[in-house]
Amino acid sequence: MLTKTSFQGKLTKTENLFIPFIVAGDPSPEMTIAYALRLQEEGADILELGVPYSDPLADGPTIQRAAKRALNAGMSLRKAIELVPELRRHGVEIPVVIFTYYNPVLQIGHEEFFRMLEENGAEGVLIPDLPYEESEEVRNLAEASNIEFISLVAPNSDQRIKQIAEHARGFLYCVSTLGVTGERNEMSADALRFIKKVKEFSPVPVAVGFGISTNDHVKLVRDHADGVIIGSKIIRLIESNLESIEKGNSDEALDAFSKEIRTLVQ
Amino acid sequence: MLQVFPDVKGRFGDFGGKYVPETLMGPLQELESALDEAMEDPSFLEEYHHVLKEYAGRPTSLTYADKMTEKLGGAKVYLKREDLNHTGAHKLNNAIGQALLAKRMGKEKIIAETGAGQHGVASATVAAKFGLECKVFMGEEDIRRQELNVFRMKLLGAEVVSVSSGNGTLKDATNEAIRYWVANCEDHFYLIGSVVGPHPYPRMVRDFQRVIGDESKKQFRQMEQNDPDRIYACVGGGSNAMGMFYPFLEEKSELIGVEAAGKGIDTPEHAATLSKGTPGVIHGSLTYLMQDENGQITEPYSISAGLDYPGIGPEHAYLFKSKRVRYESITDEEALDALKLLTQTEGIIPAIETAHALAQAFKEAKEMSPEETILINLSGRGDKDMSTLMEHFQEEV
Numbered sequence: 001m002l003t004k005t006s007f008q009g010k011l012t013k014t015e016n017l018f019i020p021f022i023v024a025g026d027p028s029p030e031m032t033i034a035y036a037l038r039l040q041e042e043g044a045d046i047l048e049l050g051v052p053y054s055d056p057l058a059d060g061p062t063i064q065r066a067a068k069r070a071l072n073a074g075m076s077l078r079k080a081i082e083l084v085p086e087l088r089r090h091g092v093e094i095p096v097v098i099f100t101y102y103n104p105v106l107q108i109g110h111e112e113f114f115r116m117l118e119e120n121g122a123e124g125v126l127i128p129d130l131p132y133e134e135s136e137e138v139r140n141l142a143e144a145s146n147i148e149f150i151s152l153v154a155p156n157s158d159q160r161i162k163q164i165a166e167h168a169r170g171f172l173y174c175v176s177t178l179g180v181t182g183e184r185n186e187m188s189a190d191a192l193r194f195i196k197k198v199k200e201f202s203p204v205p206v207a208v209g210f211g212i213s214t215n216d217h218v219k220l221v222r223d224h225a226d227g228v229i230i231g232s233k234i235i236r237l238i239e240s241n242l243e244s245i246e247k248g249n250s251d252e253a254l255d256a257f258s259k260e261i262r263t264l265v266q
Numbered sequence: 267m268l269q270v271f272p273d274v275k276g277r278f279g280d281f282g283g284k285y286v287p288e289t290l291m292g293p294l295q296e297l298e299s300a301l302d303e304a305m306e307d308p309s310f311l312e313e314y315h316h317v318l319k320e321y322a323g324r325p326t327s328l329t330y331a332d333k334m335t336e337k338l339g340g341a342k343v344y345l346k347r348e349d350l351n352h353t354g355a356h357k358l359n360n361a362i363g364q365a366l367l368a369k370r371m372g373k374e375k376i377i378a379e380t381g382a383g384q385h386g387v388a389s390a391t392v393a394a395k396f397g398l399e400c401k402v403f404m405g406e407e408d409i410r411r412q413e414l415n416v417f418r419m420k421l422l423g424a425e426v427v428s429v430s431s432g433n434g435t436l437k438d439a440t441n442e443a444i445r446y447w448v449a450n451c452e453d454h455f456y457l458i459g460s461v462v463g464p465h466p467y468p469r470m471v472r473d474f475q476r477v478i479g480d481e482s483k484k485q486f487r488q489m490e491q492n493d494p495d496r497i498y499a500c501v502g503g504g505s506n507a508m509g510m511f512y513p514f515l516e517e518k519s520e521l522i523g524v525e526a527a528g529k530g531i532d533t534p535e536h537a538a539t540l541s542k543g544t545p546g547v548i549h550g551s552l553t554y555l556m557q558d559e560n561g562q563i564t565e566p567y568s569i570s571a572g573l574d575y576p577g578i579g580p581e582h583a584y585l586f587k588s589k590r591v592r593y594e595s596i597t598d599e600e601a602l603d604a605l606k607l608l609t610q611t612e613g614i615i616p617a618i619e620t621a622h623a624l625a626q627a628f629k630e631a632k633e634m635s636p637e638e639t640i641l642i643n644l645s646g647r648g649d650k651d652m653s654t655l656m657e658h659f660q661e662e663v
């Protein structure tokens with residue numbers, strides 16, 4: 001490998017990664033910046049910045065609600081990308097991955113989309129409804145723009161696991177269970193066998209997401225994978241503090257949030 | 267000469283494909299293999315046609331509407347009577363095909379989405395007939411306006427799941443059905459009700475609905491020794507239209523798809539996807555849809571639950587772009603007028619969905635000559651719409 005991508009340059013380690021997911025603009029762009037900073041303080045290694053979408057097929061009720069709040073606050077794909085330099089200005093240094101459904105990307109246009117990501121300093125992109133077979137053009141453009149195109153593998157990807165994993169960039173997102181996003185109580189033995197198989201083929205860190213919601217899950221995943229992705233649980237923590245934010249007690253909300261995150265990932 | 271679509275990537279020209287979460291790629295592959303195999307197996311097709319004949323009551327009639335023809339004073343009007351199909355609409359043709367496939371694949375549980383409730387009823391019906399467990403996802407708003415069909419589904423033994431996200435209509439019910447399928451794909455078969463969704467659904471539903479066009483062609487040629495000059499069908503997702511049009515794509519007949527213009531295509535309240543929409547991805551397929559400038563899908567509106575959908579099947583997107591099919595739109599009011607006219611002229615109460623095709627056809631028939639012929643796909647009967655019709659016509663009747 002000749003040169004590192006800017007994603008790799010910014011990543012300080014390749015194991016024991018903590019990758020939080022938040023929705024841009026939930027409940028406001030200002031709070032997104034504040035939450036991102038708190039997550040970085042609590043050890044986040046990569047930030048997944050979700051773009052709210054009207055019809056999020058891969059998401060459960062928690063992230064659907066977050067998307068609705070953010071859309072009501074006027075968030076869009078363009079605005080989410082333009083939030084990246086704001087995050088930087090306030091001190092977010094970890095790599096930022098834009099997580100967006102495909103239709104908004106298609107409306108901006110592939111080339112303009114990657115030009116915007118590059119110009120605004122995002123390091124990666126993840127499009128949950130753009131599977132390997134449909135993503136060739138986007139993967140090539142990502143490569144040319146120094147942006148990591150993050151791929152997903154699922155327990156039922158079967159023969160496709162090898163193909164997807166071998167082409168993985170940035171990190172490989174391992175969907176731990178069949179289903180949509182949301183908190184779950186258990187991690188099955190099957191999930192652990194699946195992670196092991198994925199790791200055999202992946203040249204990049206393997207991170208596990210979907211359903212991770214307790215410190216026990218986090219510890220278990222840490223033992224088997226290179227990183228843990230937490231979405232719905234974090235959104236629920238944000239949700240539980242909405243009232244204090246509305247009352248103007250943002251600092252109180254943020255302190256409570258930090259404390260919960262610390263317990264979750266310790 | 268038209269190419270054979272879809273191609274190996276599930277594309278109809280630029281449209282179609284599989285834009286789905288990774289967890290659905292496996293199940294879609296499994297479905298595609300099973301479908302290919304079934305369609306090559308004469309015994310599968312034999313069983314499908316046998317059930318259509320013995321259980322659904324096919325072939326449905328082709329009716330020459332003499333009174334309507336006289337009243338309009340133009341082209342001769344023919345009706346393909348899908349309202350006479352068991353359960354009252356074309357939807358059952360597809361439900362039978364997919365249920366037989368589900369059984370062949372060893373899946374004992376089916377899920378379905380529904381708008382007007384016709385596909386839900388068709389799914390609940392085949393579930394009862396073939397001993398499958400059935401869950402139907404239906405928007406809150408549609409549950410309200412299609413009360414009778416909700417009860418029919420329950421009576422048939424299906425579970426109706428109320429969906430409250432979005433406007434509580436067909437788009438939202440489809441989202442929820444897909445989400446449920448993602449989590450339960452190992453033992454569930456998703457029985458989609460129109461020519462929408464990721465590959466191979468648009469192709470499969472078309473192939474299970476083409477019986478409408480195949481029969482029509484044969485019947486019409488017997489009666490008129492020719493093909494119709496124009497053929498009309500309403501378009502929600504587009505399954506009754508695709509089923510009717512597909513066998514005529516290479517013939518000379520002009521094909522006209524009719525969308526719902528709701529309160530008018532210059533208002534925000536319509537469901538005229540091709541007239542007013544732009545290309546994008548909805549429910550796993552690249553097609554035309556109604557969306558805002560940020561690529562968020564917008565909420566459609568139509569008085570008819572079955573046309574109240576912001577997308578359209580990808581093959582229609584292709585036929586629109588290649589201009590093989592002409593697409594028009596009809597408002598709520600125009601549809602209701604046509605519904606009443608057919609009812610009182612021919613003694614046939616059509617579904618409000620169907621009435622959109624009738625309204626466009628009647629408009630044009632008047633301007634045509636008596637030597638010309640038109641064929642309208644009468645996709646379903648109006649029994650399910652009685653409460654909506656009562657609200658509108660109570661004072662007049």
Ligand SMILES: Cc1ncc(COP(=O)(O)O)c(C=O)c1O
Pocket residue numbers: 355356381382383384385459460461500501502503504505506507571572573617619620645646647
């Ligand atoms: C009678 C009838 N016609 C038409 C439709 C619209 O569906 P499609 O466009 O798939 O034929 C429906 C849908 O519920 C229906 O019930």
